[in-house]
Amino acid sequence: MVNQFAASAPGKVNLHLGVGEARADGYHDLVTVFQAVDQREVVRLVVEDGVASEGESVVAGITTHWTLEGALSEQIDTPSNLAWRAVDAAVAAHRAAFFPVALPKVRIEVDKAVFVAGGMAGGSADAAAALVAANAYLEHFSGTALDQNQLVALAKDLGADVPFALMGGNALGTGRGDDLVEMLGRGEFWWVFVNPRVPINTGEAFGLLDDLRHHNPSLVPHLDTTAVAQALTSGDPEVLAVALHNDLQAAALEMRPQLKELIRAGEAEALAAIVSGSGPTVAVLCRDSGHAQEVRDALAGRFPGYELITTHGPAAGALL
Numbered sequence: 545m546v547n548q549f550a551a552s553a554p555g556k557v558n559l560h561l562g563v564g565e566a567r568a569d570g571y572h573d574l575v576t577v578f579q580a581v582d583q584r585e586v587v588r589l590v591v592e593d594g595v596a597s598e599g600e601s602v603v604a605g606i607t608t609h610w611t612l613e614g615a616l617s618e619q620i621d622t623p624s625n626l627a628w629r630a631v632d633a634a635v636a637a638h639r640a641a642f643f644p645v646a647l648p649k650v651r652i653e654v655d656k657a658v659f660v661a662g663g664m665a666g667g668s669a670d671a672a673a674a675l676v677a678a679n680a681y682l683e684h685f686s687g688t689a690l691d692q693n694q695l696v697a698l699a700k701d702l703g704a705d706v707p708f709a710l711m712g713g714n715a716l717g718t719g720r721g722d723d724l725v726e727m728l729g730r731g732e733f734w735w736v737f738v739n740p741r742v743p744i745n746t747g748e749a750f751g752l753l754d755d756l757r758h759h760n761p762s763l764v765p766h767l768d769t770t771a772v773a774q775a776l777t778s779g780d781p782e783v784l785a786v787a788l789h790n791d792l793q794a795a796a797l798e799m800r801p802q803l804k805e806l807i808r809a810g811e812a813e814a815l816a817a818i819v820s821g822s823g824p825t826v827a828v829l830c831r832d833s834g835h836a837q838e839v840r841d842a843l844a845g846r847f848p849g850y851e852l853i854t855t856h857g858p859a860a861g862a863l864l
């Protein structure tokens with residue numbers, strides 16, 4: 545008997561992050577270019593004894609396995625974890641769409657490879673992987689599965705970055721960042737991600753940018769992604785290096801001033817360095833895999849205690 549359903553999903557970097565006006569729903573309109581990177585969260589649903597009664601959560605518990613050395617040991621093994629919420633959402637949608645069947649209880653296991661509260665959408669990757677794993681579990685025990693459109697709708701409800709974690713690749717995101725169109729790209733890009741192990745709350749970063757804009761008229765929204773689109777089709781990291789842009793960087797630097805030194809060091813060692821999403825992770829763009837290894841070693845020596853990841857993009861979205 546199959547007793548385990550596993551899926552993985554990628555982390556991301558925003559090659560361009562243009563932040564427009566705050567909206568009535570508390571979100572901001574974005575024009576962003578995502579690139580999925582090959583640093584993958586793995587979510588497993590492990591079947592346990594017992595059956596969930598109708599209306600009851602099938603999730604018996606969640607355990608995070610930390611693959612990053614010395615990662616922030618936040619308590620995230622709770623029902624509010626996005627992976628848990630994603631499994632509950634998939635089961636509820638399936639119960640509503642099909643004749644409900646008895647479902648066995650599961651324990652969720654997450655192999656965490658992407659920084660927590662780091663600006664790389666690690667939690668969103670957990671949600672996307674959990675949706676795909678839950679759909680495989682539902683199909684196995686009921687013979688029916690949710691379709692891709694239903695999964696995307698659930699992903700949007702779980703968070704603005706979750707649809708991109710499902711999709712992967714390179715994509716233009718508008719609206720809350722969750723209306724996605726695939727973008728053409730050539731070749732692969734090598735990155736070193738450096739996390740100073742101080743979390744940033746995404747909502748606070750957006751709110752601070754609004755405040756900063758009141759006092760600093762130069763912080764206008766950058767909504768033109770032409771340069772990044774051209775850089776992606778060129779496949780040339782030197783071209784991408786000059787096209788990278790992040791409106792939220794101003795807020796991240798205000799909240800975590802130590803990022804300035806990290807960005808300067810990244811720029812000195814590599815082609816470019818930029819805050820990833822809402823930060824505090826800094827994405828350092830390199831020429832190729834060998835260069836990425838050199839840059840990683842140099843930055844690791846200079847910033848002991850910071851976490852580093854070497855990886856490349858674009859990478860596939862959530863998959864079994």
Ligand code: C5P
Pocket residue numbers: 570571572573574702703704705719720721746747748750
């Ligand atoms: O959707 P998610 O839960 O990841 O978003 C976290 C917070 O980030 C939101 O509650 C909101 O404050 C902010 N946000 C925003 N505009 C976006 C995406 C996120 O203001 N497009």
